[in-house]
């Protein structure tokens with residue numbers, strides 16, 4: 001290949017990991033050289049996750065990695081897309097090509113506390129509050145489809161019967177205990 005073609009190819013390849021952009025396949029993309037300012041250059045390398053990458057004069061980052069406010073669109077048809085002064089690539093495969101919201105300061109982050117009661121639990125509590133005689137939590141109303149409603153009413157009826165039986169057993173048990181106490185008391189009195 002002639003030197004100029006090789007050079008053109010190298011300038012039209014994005015060095016960002018997981019980005020396969022090349023001018024060969026996508027003419028609408030622009031390819032931007034690294035900044036000369038060392039701090040800014042460092043920021044680019046950190047952002048593209050290639051800390052120890054050796055930059056050459058041919059190394060390019062494609063426009064996909066810059067937010068629209070970092071780019072200056074060409075004003076003429078044959079014009080080139082340019083970067084604003086101090087532009088930094090922020091959009092990548094690993095963040096879904098979305099800019100993360102600005103980070104909170106350490107102070108703000110430590111101020112944050114997790115909710116003591118998740119909203120879901122509160123809702124569940126209010127749903128079961130009126131039915132505290134029933135130890136089995138009712139399924140969420142949202143889960144009850146029209147076809148399942150009949151089955152559920154049968155289940156509720158079964159549970160109601162079971163509760164009634166338990167209640168009877170408990171009362172019977174208490175009565176038996178009462179009788180036992182009564183018998184003991186009577187025996188005690190007989191003994192005296």
Ligand SMILES: [Zn+2]
Nearest residue numbers: 014019021062
């Ligand atoms: Zn790219």
